[in-house]
Amino acid sequence: MSTVRYKTSPDPVSTDGRDIDRKIAELAGEAADQQASGAAGKHIEKQAGTWTQLPQPHAADPTYYDRPLLNESVWGWAIPTYYYVGGLAGASLALGAALELQHAAKFDRLIRRCHWIGFLGCCVSGALLVYDLGKPQRFLNMLRVFRPTSPMNVGAWILSGTSGASAAAFFFRQAGYAAGLFGMALATYTGVLVSNTAVPLWNASRKVLPVLFAASAVTSAGSLFELFDQDEDEARVTRAFGSVGKLAEIAASVIAEQHASQVARVGRPFQRGFSGFLWRTAAVLTAGSVVMNLLPRPTRGKRLASGILGTVGSLLMRFALEQAGNASARDPRASFHSQREPLAQ
Amino acid sequence: MGTSFGRGGATDFPGDIVNSDVIVIEGSNMAECHPVAFRWVMKARERGATLIHVDPRFTRTSAVSDIHVPIRAGSDIAFLGGIIRYIIENERYFKDYVVHYTNAPAIINKDFKDTEDLDGLFSGWQKDKGHYQTRTWMYEDVDPEPAGGERESEAAKKGQPIQRQPIQAEHTDLTLQHPRCVFQIVKRHYSRYTPEMVEETCGIPKQLFLKVAETLCRNSGRERTGVFIYAVGWTQHSVGVQYIRAAAIMQLLLGNMGRPGGGVIALRGHASIQGSTDIPTLYNLLPGYLPMPKAKHDKDLETYLKLNQSPSGWWGEYTKYFVSLMKAWYGPAATQQNDWCYNYLPTLTGDHSHMNTVVDMADGTVKGYFVMGENPVAGSMHGALQRKGLRQLDWLVVRDFQLTETADFWREAPEIERGEVKPQDIATEVFFFPAAAHTEKDGSFTNTQRLLQWHHKAIDPPGDARSELDFIFKLGRRLKRLYQYEYADPRNWPIRDLIWDYPTQGPLEEPDAEAVLHEINGYTVHDGKPVEGFTSLKEDGSTACGAWIYSGCYRGGVNMTARRKPHWEQNWVAPEWGWAWPHNRRILYNRASADPQGQPWSERKALVWWDEKKQQWTGHDVPDFIVERPPDYRPGKEARGKDTISGIDPFVMQSDGKGWIFVPTGLQDGPLPTHYEPQESVIQNPLYGQQCNPERMEWMRKDNPYHQPYNDPRFPYLITTYRLTEHHTAGGMSRWLSWLSELQPEMFCEVSPELAKECKLKNGGWATIRTMRGEIEARVLVTNRIPPLRIKGRIIHQIGLPYHWSSKGLIRGDAANELIGFVADPNVSIQESKAFTGMIEPGRKSKGRRHVTSGRLVKKLPGREQDRDLPQARHKPETSHGFKAMETKEGNV
Amino acid sequence: MPGQPQAAPVKGFFTDTTLCIGCKACEVACKQWNQLPDDGFLFTGMSYDNTAHLGASTWRHVAFIERPAPLHPQNEGAFSWLFSSDVCKHCARAGCLEACPTGAIIRTEFGSVYVQPDVCNGCGYCIVSCPFGVIDRREEDGRAWKCTLCYDRLRADMQPACAKSCPTESIQFGNLEDLRKQARERVEKLHSQGMREAYLYGESAASQPGTEGLHAFFLLVDKPEVYNLPPDPIVPTKTVKDAWTAMAAGALGIALAALGAAFFAHKNGAQS
Amino acid sequence: MDGETNNAAGLWPVLRQLAKGDILGLGDSAASPRTGSLEARTTHADKVVASVCPYCAVGCGQLVYVKDKKIIDIEGDPRSPLSHGCLCPKGAATFQLVTGSHRVSHVLYRRPYGTKWETIPLETAMDMVADRVKKTRDANWEDKDKKGNPLRRTMAIAHLGGATLDNEENYLIKKLFTSLGIVQIENQARI
Known part of the structure; x- marks a missing residue:
């Protein structure tokens, strides 16, 4: 791969980043096979444009040209979508297991649906994760080691377990219990995964995020079921399940924001910018959803509305969190303040 | 530098900077341009040395300096003159050193008039010629030779007769009190370079200036030394040479020359730029700083030698070097009968340097141009004029790694982009030859400290890429072939007789670089054995030598330039790494590191000394002196050549053996550095009515x-x-x-x-x-x-x-x-x-x-x-x- | 450091920024040895720093700081220019290492943190787990990259390319224990010379508990933030217990919600 | 995947973890066979050639590592008393300078009034240059000036050399061109 510079010149120049003539030199260094296109400035451009002020640091609150301290996540849309799908699958399987415990035939269809959603959710999750990898063909490396310090590694095992158990549940209903247990882990570990980062906003709300993810998973599942044809028993289950989740999600998100905002600069992306807009919208949608649930005399329309609002809300919450995290990673002062203020106390 | 001390090379090596107590970097951005040499500055700083950087900009060098002195670009002589005044007025000079090793006591011609008297001109300005006539700058009654490469400029350009006799002791005043002695003249010349004037001229606050001056003085004398480092920030001025002279005067007054941690170091920008002046691809010199013959004066060998051989000092050996060079070039054809082929050499009629060549090109008198590893369109001043010159050529040969701006001047240039000039209107025929890299050829570079280092060939050059050695060798062979039927014409005899039989090697039949080095080193003609050094060269034609100053680099048939004894196995001077000219000496004029009696000025600054028992000079470095000459030797009146060098003459290349504070001959624009404004300035010259260098x-x-x-x-x-x-x-x-x-x-x-x-x-x-x-x-x-x-x-x-x-x-x-x-x-x-x-x-x-x-x-x-x-x-x-x-x-x- | 072989003494870098002249030899020597591609040609306007930050293809990065303040005891003026060559810190507790799900990142026998390019699948988790913003993924390549402490050279008993090339010995390489001793002496010397600002950044677990000390530590003369270094970095796994606890609570919550909903619906349904 | 699991020695790392009781899997149980056999590429160089940096005039020592007639690495020579193995950024980039694809490997020719470069054989080009030199020299020879002083030269050919040429090259240039009567021989030192 190479890029051509000065295309309009009579003598344009082509570069692949190294420009070594393989006839006279051998490339065998550690990073000799690092792929590069020679395209200019991506790495730098991504982080900030040209500095337009006098190059000197702010005396009281210094940064390095306001450049990010941290690298923001390279995750695309697939990862927040995965949080949603994984949460959905996990919560569904947990609900399925809980229903199983009731030993009531009237819930059979719902249990089956739970298993299906769980299983399909696991499949989609896997696909999303593989899709987002830099080297998708190496996805199996996730199971190369067992590394308990890495929530992602633990999560890979959890996802594998959940997939296996949910698949097994089609054949042995008892496996549904295992799937339910795995599902609870699947729905919540992503909260740990996000918390266990240096991104100030995520890290600051680490005591809440797994709970928020749990609640949001419940919301997701509850809302999705509301979109299906349901009999009254089923509707009652999902409405109850969903309402608890939605209320909890709203509560957890308020607390998460409070935790993050203990250092003003850290919580800022929750309040400002695109991430702040997403975050607020998500909360409003979820609140709308719960209102639909709690309105007297449930109707199919209300149920559908609630389902859509809840689904979009919880999906949006994941995206909002992703955006807010990235925004706080881009803001060097978020890191500096979050580390300075405890030092100052 | 050549005019002050005798040789145009850095007097010290960067590794010795660690021994300095104060380091002044001016006209150089050393940390940025020579980071690895700057390693030694940092080490000196760690050992307690003070680092001073004088520069218009606060650079990466300033960032690690103890003192940064912001200065108006182009006003350095005013600053240095101020320091010289400070040293003299406050009697901070190193008196024993100044009296014995410099020309401070010498008495100058009574007709001499200073710039103080003439508002910025020295005596001798010739209104009709637009040049100085420099006779009034001479010592009283004597006329010492300018040393080395500078010698031709004065005498040859203006055609003055030169008297020759060694300086006489009775013309000096060792008390430095005589009103016409150099010391008093210098004192008067710089009397108005006060701290206030420095502030007005350079924009340097008075307090800062005084701090610098005091720091310099405090770090000189028997126990301490300081070094001065410059680069093109000084040379690229219309008074560039005088900038360096000012530093030289300062260093002589402070007694910092020839001593560890002292000296004046020129930092050069290209791998072998020193080498390309030593073995010059310069119009006015033959290898080893022998001047090219001038059409007007050097009518025959006898005159040429008479005008160039000096009766005193090292240049007394001139004939040996010249004859050996001719033997190396024309072999058996060079005989005593035909003046050693002296009349094969072209002659000069003026300044034929780069800028004049370009102007001639623009005017259409130059037809063909070789450019090898150089890119004047981008690297020389006034690119548009450079390109105008190239457009008028018949043919142009460019050798480089890639198509440079010079090779592509007809296709990509500002005026072509703008449509003012069209490629289809340019008649120049252009050849581009790809060049081999240093990893693809054997050869030696001469670095900034005059050190020759051999680089070995690692791989063959790719494709049609060839070394310059190969190119020039094969071009020469072709030309010999083309001219072989026209040898009747005497103008072609140099081609006929040119010794051009270097052995070739490898599938590409490349000439053997070591064979060329062997010729540069010199050999005895009858058996081809390499000579031991320039002292072995003869004037009877029995030796051949391509560059006398490099003689000894192939001593005993060993490529001395390829020596690589690890630094941890030798002392800090590292004499067994590569080979330095002259005679592998690393610190020049190191006789001055000992007092007149031959003992080190101090233990801390010992370098070479006189060993009474062995009756010879010895020390950490190769003595830059006649090894067996005792400190108490004084020449008689009849002495000639080397014998005129007394035991207290450390600057052996000068005709009087002294460091020249005042340059009586050899410079065109004055014996003492004087502040002139650049051609284009922002202020009027605050010191003199004469705004710019009159000789610019x-x-x-x-x-x-x-x-x-x-x-x-x-x-x-x-x-x-x-x-x-x-x-x-x-x-x-x-x-x-x-x-x-x-x-x-x-x-x-x-x-x-x-x-x-x-x-x-x-x-x-x-x-x-x-x-x-x-x-x-x-x-x-x-x-x-x-x-x-x-x-x-x-x-x-x-x-x-x-x-x-x-x-x-x-x-x-x-x-x-x-x-x-x-x-x-x-x-x-x-x-x-x-x-x-x-x-x-x-x-x-x-x-x-x-x-x-x-x-x-x-x-x-x-x-x-x-x-x-x-x-x-x-x-x-x-x-x-x-x-x-x-x-x-x-x-x- | 559990799970780590102790074959050789721990190696590290001591970067003394007071000796740095900002020449960037380290950047190029690193690119040359490791044969990294360039990172783009962009004029940033940030003094002489045009590489901006460490990244997938830039494993040494020299920061340039123009300060309107003097650096004692030099330059009485009110200005100074600081340089600092940044690099992967090879933390004693490394965020990237502990986050890596594939085992691509390992702790070597020299105590350094190494990304195995043949294993990394580019999940990107290490990138957000590094409190220094060091490791990064190159888009075209898809894998995460960072300084290897020249693992291949160390195996051959050669020092890392950057330290070898550094003309002023601003970058020193050696046994971590020796470097720490040297560094402390250096700070004392600078203090005695009047450079009171000098201090060590991350030289030990005591001074930087969040990482338990850096194997590549620095001597700085201004706040860490000025150099784009975090003042008190904490490896995420140090505090991850909070999250695991919260996860347990969350899972329990799901269980309760599910059980509650099921039970409630079942009971209510039975009644109706 | 990627050679690792193909390798017999590449036991599934989880099993290695179990075998070693390495619960966290942060160390060598996660190492791949490639990592296990990682070596500096210079270890197996065919030859190491001593050289000198071609950039500035400090003259830092360089070592050129060659394998299979290709350069694999260029770095500082630690033996050098000048540089102790250090290089500046330019010196450190020497590898790219001498092995870069920017280097042209053919002789290029632009005919008068031409608008493009043409590739011509090296020998032809050398012949053409020799021919141009002879023609120009013969047509522009100056034997004596107006006053009869000897000139013995041509002012129609000039040379400008870089200062990164070897001494031996400069010597032959000076020797040949002076013998041809070319006076305007100049180099970078003037600039």
Whole structure:
């Protein structure tokens, strides 16, 4: 791969980043096979444009040209979508297991649906994760080691377990219990995964995020079921399940924001910018959803509305969190303040 | 440097800087341009040395200096003169050293008049010729030779008869009190260079100046030494040589020459730039600083030798070196009967240096041009004029790694981009030969400390790439073949008789570089055995030697330049690493490290000393002295040649063996450095009525316009050019490399926040910089590192421009050298590019115009121009080369 | 450091920024040895720093800081220019290492943190787990990259390319224990010379508990933020217990919600 | 995947973890076979050639590592008393300078009034240059000046050399060109 510079010149120049003539030199260094296109400035451009002020640091609150301290996540849309799908699958399987415990035939269809959603959710999750990898063909490396310090590694095992158990549940209903247990882990570990980062906003709300993810998973599942044809028993289950989740999600998100905002600069992306807009919208949608649930005399329309609002809300919450995290990673002062203020106390 | 001490080479090696107690870096940005040599400066600093950096900009060198002195570009002599005055007025000079080792006690001709008397001119200005007649600068009643490569300039150009006799002791005053002794003349010459005047001229606050002066004085004497380091920040001025002279005077007064941690170090920018003056590809020299014959004077060998051989000092051996050179070139054809083929050599009729060649090209008298590993279009001043020259050629040969701006001048250039010139109208035939890299050929480089180091071939060159050695060798073989039927004509005899039989090797039949080195070293003619050194050379034709100063580098048939004994197995001088000329001496004039009795001035600064028992000089370095000459030896009146060197004459290449504080002969623009303003300045010369160096070389041509000498309202800012660590000179070896290009990817200009405000420039935005020669665009870097200076209550803004960019390569930008006109130092014909004036505006250039092709770029000012010269120096007679072609008062556009 | 072989003494870098002249030899020597591609040609306007930050293809990065303040005891003026060559810190507790799900990142016998390019699948988790913003993924390549402490050279008993090239010995390489001793002496010397600002950044677990000390530590003369270094970095896994606890609570919550909903619906349904 | 699991030695790392009781899997149980056999590429160089940096005049020592007639690495020579193995950024980029694809490997020719470069054989080009030199020299020879002083030269040919040429090259240039009567021989030192 190479890029051509000065295309309009009579003598344009082509570069692949190294420009070594393989006839006279051998490339065998550690990073000799690092792929590069020679395209200019991506790495730098991504982080900030040209500095337009006098190059000197702010005396009281210094940064390095306001450049990010941290690298923001390279995750695309697939990862927040995965949080949603994984949460959905996990919560569904947990609900399925809980229903199983009731030993009531009237819930059979719902249990089956739970298993299906769980299983399909696991499949989609896997696909999303593989899709987002830099080297998708190496996805199996996730199971190369067992590394308990890495929530992602633990999560890979959890996802594998959940997939296996949910698949097994089609054949042995008892496996549904295992799937339910795995599902609870699947729905919540992503909260740990996000918390266990240096991104100030995520890290600051680490005591809440797994709970928020749990609640949001419940919301997701509850809302999705509301979109299906349901009999009254089923509707009652999902409405109850969903309402608890939605209320909890709203509560957890308020607390998460409070935790993050203990250092003003850290919580800022929750309040400002695109991430702040997403975050607020998500909360409003979820609140709308719960209102639909709690309105007297449930109707199919209300149920559908609630389902859509809840689904979009919880999906949006994941995206909002992703955006807010990235925004706080881009803001060097978020890191500096979050580390300075405890030092100052 | 040659005129002060005798040899034109750095007197010390960078590794010895660790022994310095104070280090002054001026006219060099050492940390940026020579980072690895700067290693030794940092080590000295760790050992307690004080580091002083004098520079218009606060650079990476300043960042680690103890003291940074911001100075107006082009005012260094005023600053150094101020220090010289401080040393003398406060009696801080190293008296024993000054009295015995310098010409301070010498008494000067009674007709001598100083610039103090003549408002900026020395005595001897010839109104009709536009040059100095330098006889009044001589010692009383004597006429010592100028040393080395400078010798030809004075005598030859002006055709004065030269008397020859060694300096006599009765013409000195060891008490330094005689009103006409050098010491008193210097004292008077610099009497007005007061701290206040320094502040007014250089913009250096008085307190800061005094601190620097005091630091320098405190760190000299028996126990302590200081070193002075400069680079092209000094040489690229119209008074460049005198800058270096000023440092030399200071170092002589402080007794810092020839001693550990002392000296004057020139930092050079190219791998073998020292080598290319030692074995010169320079018009005026033959290898080993032997002057080329001059048409007007050197009519035959006898005259040539008479004019060049000195009766005293080392140049008394001149005939041996010259005869051996002719034997190396023309072999058996060179005989005593035919004057050793002296009449095979072409002769000079004036200054044939680079800038004149370019002007001649533009005027159509040069037809063919070889450019090897050089890129004048980007790297030399006034790119538009350079290209105009190339367009007039019949043929051009370029040898380089890639198509440089010079090779592609007919296809990619500002005037072609603008449509002013079309490729299909350019008649020049261009050959581009790909060159081999240093890893693809054997050969030696001579570094900045005169050290020859061999590099070995690692692989064959790719494709049609060949070394210059191979190219020139095979071109020579072809020419011999082409001329073989025309040998009847005497003009072709040099080709016929040229010894050109170097053995070849490998599948590419490349000539053996070691065989060439063997010839450079010299050999005895009858058996071809390498000689031991230049002392073995003979004047009877029994020895051949390609460059006498390099003689000894192939001693005993061993390639001394390829020696690589690890540094941890030898002392800090590392004599067994490579080979240094002369005679593997690493610190020149090191006799001066011992007192007149031959003992070290102090234990701390011991280097070489006289060993009474062995009756010879010995020490850590190879003594730069006659090894067996005792300190108490004094020559008789009848002594000639080497015998005239007394036991207390450390500067053996000088005819009187002394360091020259006052240069009685050898320089064209005065015996003492005097502050002159650059050709284009922002202020009037505060010291003299004479604004600029009266002897400066200027080219009064329509395609080379100058601004007003000072206060030009169209060009209010002072511009200086410089280099960055991340690039190499004009960028030919760096702008094509992604690893270097990404570090400094775009041409930029440095301006202060104050100037940015004044001109509405924004950091990271674009600016256009303009002179009468052309305009360029650059990104803006606003920084406090280039502070405005306060001079007489006026704010002087300076603009910094790196000059690495041009129109080709992986990263491209405008070349700073497009802005610079042709002006040069009279002694060495080096351009003035470190200080000139210009204008800066926000935004990108509108047209990228060039005066050479677009005509006048700015309006002519009404009225008469200010004067650069006093009335008596205003007349510049025309020469055959088109420079100094008009009276300066008439202006030039 | 559990799970780590102790074959050789721990190696590290001591970067003394007071000796740095900002020449960037380290950047290029690193690119040359490791044969990294360039990172783009962009004029940043940030003094002489045009590489901006460490990244997938830039494993040494020199920061340039123009300060309107003097650096004692030099330059009485009110200005100074600081340089600092940044690099992967090879933390004693490394965020990237502990986050890596594939085992691509390992702790070597020299105590350094190494990304195995043949294993990394580019999940990107290490990138957000590094409190220094060091490791990064190159888009075209898809894998995470960072300084290897020249693992291949160390195996051959050669020092890392950057330290070898550094003309002023600003970058020193050696046994971590020796470097720490040297560094402390250096700070004392600078203090005695009047450079009171000098201090060590991350030289030990005591001074930087959040990482338990850096194997590549620095001597700085201004706040860490000025150099784009975090003042008190904490490796995420140090505090991850909070999250695991919260996860347990969350899971329990799901269980309760599910059980509650099921039970409630079942009971209510039975009644109706 | 990627050679690792193909390798017999590449036991599934989890099993290695179990075998070693390495619960966290942060160390060598996660190492791949490639990592296990990682070596500096210079270890197996065919030859190491001593050289000198071609950039500035400090003259830092370089070592050129060659394998299979290709350069694999260029770095500082630690033996050098000048540089102790250090290099500046330019010196450190020497590898790219001498092995870069920017280097042209054919002789290029631009005919008068031409608008493009043409590739011509090296030998032809050498012949053409020799021919141009002879023609120009013969047509522009100056034997004596107006006053009858000997000149013995041609002012129609000039040379400008870089200062990164070897001494031996400069010597032959000076020797040949001076013998041809070319006077305007100049180099970078003047600039």
